[in-house]
Amino acid sequence: MPGTDGWLMRRLRHLDPILLILVLVLLGISLAVVASASGQNPSRITGHLVNMGLALTLMVAVANVPPHLLSKIGLPLYAAGVVLLVGVALFGEIRNGSRRWLDFGVMAFQPSELLKLALPLMLAWYFQRNETVRGARHYLIAGVLVLLPFVLILRQPDLGTAMMIGASGFYLLFFAGLPWKVMIGGGTLAAGSLPLVWNLLHDYQQRRVLTLIDPAADPLGAGYHIIQSTIAIGSGGLFGKGWMAGTQSQLDFIPERTTDFVFAVFGEEFGYVGAILLVALYLAVVARGLSIAGRAPTQFGRLMAATLSLNFFTYVFVNVGMVSGILPVVGVPLPLMSYGGTALVTLLLGVGILMSVATHRQINKT
Amino acid sequence: MSFAALKDLDRELARFRGRIRVGAAFVGLLALVLLVRAYYLQVVRHEHYVERAESNRISLVPTAPNRGLIFDRRGRILAENYSAYTLEITRAQTRGLETTLAEVGKLIEITPGQLRRFRRLLAESHEFETVPLKSKLTDEEVAILAANRYRLPGIEVKARLFRNYRAGPGMAHVVGYIGRINDRDLKILRESGRDRNYKGSAHIGKTGLEQSYETLLHGRTGFDQMETDASGRAVRMLSRVSPVPGKDLRLHLDLELQAVAEHAFGDYLGGLVALDPNTGGVLALVSKPGFDPNLFIDGIDPETWKMLNESPERPMVNRALRGIYPPGSTIKPLMALAGLELGLRKPADAFLDPGYYSLPNSRHRFRDWKPQGHGWVDLRRSISQSCDVYYYRLAVDMGIDRMHDYLAKFGLGEKTGIDLDSESSGLLPSREWKQRRWKKAWYPGETVIAGIGQGYHLATPLQLAAMTAMLANGGHRIEPRLVEAVRDPVSHVWQPLPPTPRGQLAIDPKNLAVVREGMLDVMRPGGTAAASAAGAPYAIAGKTGTAQVVGIKQGARYDASRLARQHRDHALFIAYAPAEKPAIALAVMVENGGSGSGTAAPIARAVFDFYLTGKRPGDMKLEASDARD
Numbered sequence: 001m002p003g004t005d006g007w008l009m010r011r012l013r014h015l016d017p018i019l020l021i022l023v024l025v026l027l028g029i030s031l032a033v034v035a036s037a038s039g040q041n042p043s044r045i046t047g048h049l050v051n052m053g054l055a056l057t058l059m060v061a062v063a064n065v066p067p068h069l070l071s072k073i074g075l076p077l078y079a080a081g082v083v084l085l086v087g088v089a090l091f092g093e094i095r096n097g098s099r100r101w102l103d104f105g106v107m108a109f110q111p112s113e114l115l116k117l118a119l120p121l122m123l124a125w126y127f128q129r130n131e132t133v134r135g136a137r138h139y140l141i142a143g144v145l146v147l148l149p150f151v152l153i154l155r156q157p158d159l160g161t162a163m164m165i166g167a168s169g170f171y172l173l174f175f176a177g178l179p180w181k182v183m184i185g186g187g188t189l190a191a192g193s194l195p196l197v198w199n200l201l202h203d204y205q206q207r208r209v210l211t212l213i214d215p216a217a218d219p220l221g222a223g224y225h226i227i228q229s230t231i232a233i234g235s236g237g238l239f240g241k242g243w244m245a246g247t248q249s250q251l252d253f254i255p256e257r258t259t260d261f262v263f264a265v266f267g268e269e270f271g272y273v274g275a276i277l278l279v280a281l282y283l284a285v286v287a288r289g290l291s292i293a294g295r296a297p298t299q300f301g302r303l304m305a306a307t308l309s310l311n312f313f314t315y316v317f318v319n320v321g322m323v324s325g326i327l328p329v330v331g332v333p334l335p336l337m338s339y340g341g342t343a344l345v346t347l348l349l350g351v352g353i354l355m356s357v358a359t360h361r362q363i364n365k366t
Numbered sequence: 367m368s369f370a371a372l373k374d375l376d377r378e379l380a381r382f383r384g385r386i387r388v389g390a391a392f393v394g395l396l397a398l399v400l401l402v403r404a405y406y407l408q409v410v411r412h413e414h415y416v417e418r419a420e421s422n423r424i425s426l427v428p429t430a431p432n433r434g435l436i437f438d439r440r441g442r443i444l445a446e447n448y449s450a451y452t453l454e455i456t457r458a459q460t461r462g463l464e465t466t467l468a469e470v471g472k473l474i475e476i477t478p479g480q481l482r483r484f485r486r487l488l489a490e491s492h493e494f495e496t497v498p499l500k501s502k503l504t505d506e507e508v509a510i511l512a513a514n515r516y517r518l519p520g521i522e523v524k525a526r527l528f529r530n531y532r533a534g535p536g537m538a539h540v541v542g543y544i545g546r547i548n549d550r551d552l553k554i555l556r557e558s559g560r561d562r563n564y565k566g567s568a569h570i571g572k573t574g575l576e577q578s579y580e581t582l583l584h585g586r587t588g589f590d591q592m593e594t595d596a597s598g599r600a601v602r603m604l605s606r607v608s609p610v611p612g613k614d615l616r617l618h619l620d621l622e623l624q625a626v627a628e629h630a631f632g633d634y635l636g637g638l639v640a641l642d643p644n645t646g647g648v649l650a651l652v653s654k655p656g657f658d659p660n661l662f663i664d665g666i667d668p669e670t671w672k673m674l675n676e677s678p679e680r681p682m683v684n685r686a687l688r689g690i691y692p693p694g695s696t697i698k699p700l701m702a703l704a705g706l707e708l709g710l711r712k713p714a715d716a717f718l719d720p721g722y723y724s725l726p727n728s729r730h731r732f733r734d735w736k737p738q739g740h741g742w743v744d745l746r747r748s749i750s751q752s753c754d755v756y757y758y759r760l761a762v763d764m765g766i767d768r769m770h771d772y773l774a775k776f777g778l779g780e781k782t783g784i785d786l787d788s789e790s791s792g793l794l795p796s797r798e799w800k801q802r803r804w805k806k807a808w809y810p811g812e813t814v815i816a817g818i819g820q821g822y823h824l825a826t827p828l829q830l831a832a833m834t835a836m837l838a839n840g841g842h843r844i845e846p847r848l849v850e851a852v853r854d855p856v857s858h859v860w861q862p863l864p865p866t867p868r869g870q871l872a873i874d875p876k877n878l879a880v881v882r883e884g885m886l887d888v889m890r891p892g893g894t895a896a897a898s899a900a901g902a903p904y905a906i907a908g909k910t911g912t913a914q915v916v917g918i919k920q921g922a923r924y925d926a927s928r929l930a931r932q933h934r935d936h937a938l939f940i941a942y943a944p945a946e947k948p949a950i951a952l953a954v955m956v957e958n959g960g961s962g963s964g965t966a967a968p969i970a971r972a973v974f975d976f977y978l979t980g981k982r983p984g985d986m987k988l989e990a991s992d993a994r995d
Contacts, residue, residue, distance in 0.1 A: 132374070175385050177378070228596075231422065234407040234415025247423045252596035272408040279397050286393050290386050302382055310389050317396040324403045 014063040014359040016292070022285050023059075023351055026336040027052055029278070030262075034339050036244045037257040037265040044258060044339065051341040055348040062352030066360045070353060071128060071300045074121035078145070081118040084111035085152040092156075100156050112161045113342050115149045117349055119165055120311070123172045124303040131299050139182070142173055157202050160318070160330030167314050171307045175293075209328045225261065228253045230325045233267035233275075240271030258339040260331055263323040279316075282335070286313045292358040301357035308350045315347075424604065425594045428566030431585030432527060432855075434612030436541055436575060438621040439850060444533045444541050445576070451508045452501040452526050457488065460520030467499075469518055474507045476500060479667040487665050490548060498664055501528065529569070529663050533621060535656030536628045539684040540619060540786075540848065542574015543659035563587050566609075572662065575615065575848060578787045582852060585612035614853040616860060618647030623977055627652045629986045630972035634959055636936070637685030639831035639846070640952035640973055643942060645865045646835070646844030648784070649950060650973065651828075653685040686827045688790045691955055693819040694911035695752045695962070696830055696940045697773065699837060699881050701817060702745050704772040705760045706877035713880045716744040723758035725810055732758050732814050749884030750893040752910060754818050761817025766808055769816060770796035775871055776833045777843070778825055783866070784846040792829050795822035820914065830953035834940040837885070838907070838948035840878060841871035882907055886945055895939065898967035904978055907948075908941030908970065910962030913955070934958040939966030943974045950977050 005013070031048060038044035062070070088102055088111055100110050123142055130138050146169030154162040174183070198206065232248035241247070246268035248254050254264045267275055289309025296302040312335055319334040321327035333343045407415065436445035453470070460466040470476060476499065484499045491497055503511070503523065511523050529544050531537065547555075547570045555561040555570075564570065566587050571577040588609030592600040627638050627650045638652040657674055666674075674681055683689065705711035721739030722731040734740065734754040740747070748756035761769060774780070779794025793799075795816060797808040815821040825833075828846060835844055845868055851860040885907035889899035894910045913936040937959030942951035952970055959965030975981040 171389070175382060175389070177381055177385070230407055231415050231418045233404065234411050235419035237408055237412045237416070248419055251423055251594070251601065253422055267404065267408065272404055275404040275408070276401060279401055283393065283397055287390070290390055294383055294386055306386055306389060310393060313393045313396060317400060320400050324400070324407060326403050
């Protein structure tokens, strides 16, 4: 089979067509919405296109790496991520009141972004390594591996990212077979410790939760984002006001409308029908991902594919929930829709891993 | 790989697939939550959010209408508008209010008074409201500020229409003034549903005609419907409703007559109301002292306000409207008419006045102002000599109830209905009133002094003028009116405001003629005010009076020369002229003037002279006519 095709064609053979189409459709919608939200700002649009090109290229590259090689970078990537997080805690740059960034002169970088992929890779590698001798000890160690970056990111403070990283770790443990009774017990314990956690939250984090309960209490301050985005979505109605015709978005009422609040623009301009379509597209991505997981030949592939799929929709849920006013404002972008290079690269690297798992069918034992 | 291990793996795989299904269900549940929420926002609450998005997007930018002008009867301007530049500051936009003020102070002169006023206005307004710091900027100041505006955010130079009262302090009690709309005004506007019409207005009528004709003077606010973005910047205009300017007012009042009257008061304080007895038109309405109404337009500074408010001369009180005094002897002509009309007296009935009057079975002596008495007194003489004992006796014969009912027909004890707000209704005592107010029975002695307008009696100069006008016009009830006509700003047509007909009182002309003769006698040689009529080319009918300021002990004598001026009686005088065909009726009250004939009657004469013959007081400068427009 090989030999006749060119180099590029061989590379492209590792793409999953269904995932690819879904991703391209979502990116197409994103381009349209960002163009509208930015007021057809050419630099925003070209920037978005450049990000997409870069992220898609990386996706193709990762899709060509066999899973057994991907599993090998789990540990070093995780270790590097944790070291950088410690570095952030010690030397990090403070922006908007929290210490999240490492400045390398040429570029500033959020190490927490790295952990979004490094943690599942690390855990999946760990569980695969101990596939035959799995015991309580391994879950415990895995739990510690999750908690370590979780706590470091929580302390930055960045509640949103910490929750997302924690969720990805939990999903992996869940798919790795964490016993129900442990989960139920842990859940009960977590619920019991909520008051304690509340006290550990920073003032601004507490305010965000309170604002969610009653956004009208502070309409010009913290509640402004939520009020304006719900007005945008609600005024969109069944069919929306039409592309580039949303008054809330076009007249600057929606803050952060190309990034975190892009769904408000989408909801205003494309309405409930558009929202159903968008959620359906996301569900299709998840369904494809879970089906890849179900058919994956290795433990590593199964765990990675299932975890990334669930994680993908968790992002969707947290972002849309936040923009439509049922979750606190935590600064999580909408997958494949929000403007922003880092998030797009991370997401498409994840899709690349899914494709790699889907297209490398031979069993590779470590 | 061992068989056991494979079996393990199979079980492992089955469990994994089970968990995938759980995961899929979880994702489905999350998706459902999102779609339910979106359904709630976009379908259930759609209307609500459309409304909110529209109110976000569309803002109404109000355009304040030009305020109507006020003219006197000859078209001389009393309240005008002029355009000038004003420096205004929006606190929320400044980079620190104090530094901005200091910077502005370096550029142009800001007086301490302006600064104080600014701070007071600031304390009353919201952070994002624009507050004037200095108005009527010179061209040079405008240029300096315009050049430095870029480095002082929050300051603005705006062209605005200003109100100016050119007629001076003498007209302050008539025209009143406008002032900045405060929270109380806003509440009233809101309650009457007029607040929308004041969206673009900073000022509202506070007193005088500015207040009572506010609705006509203000006009209708226009609105530009603008599409604005989140920062409030207008993107485009959607529609426009032009403002409708306020209506102009023309008064019955003659600015020069007013000036003559005021001048005639000399150093004295007091009030004067002159009416056209045929229409009720107010020809002059003086309350001395006046004040400069221009001080109030953009907020008065606290010191001046304190000074005006705490001055013992009480310049802010409109004496003509709200000053209540015992009418004293000025009600005697009306009492005489009541006696005739009620059949209690004939014109020729004469009584002996020994200088005092005592009720039957009482040793208390009610004294006449003339200790030795007037001798035999009939009705005409009782008026011309102002005989107290005649009226003591008449009051007792009449009784307080009939007295109250008859005097009430001439408007005493109730508001005249003049087109100014906060008029006082005075007090016309009655048995029923005393029971209600004091929970006490009426004493016969109280009837006696009520007969000469003392005791509980209280009346405003305006009420006395209206009463006099009714004596002059034969019982035709009038409602005093300052505004004679209203001009529509669009059609420029003056629309007269006709007098409100309030009916004709049935009076026997013969009875009225006797009383009028008595009032003429007052001004004839031998009458109490004869000196003030000397040489007049027209006949005056009048009546003097005094309103007691300090109580005189039984048996003691009132001696004006021995009292400090502020303890002297208030002098009263009512009159109309020409007696045969009255064209003007007035009431004068001179605070601490002593006697009506001495201080009040000469003022009335000066007013009559000017109104009827055009003669000015000899020592009066011609400054009032400068205001001719």
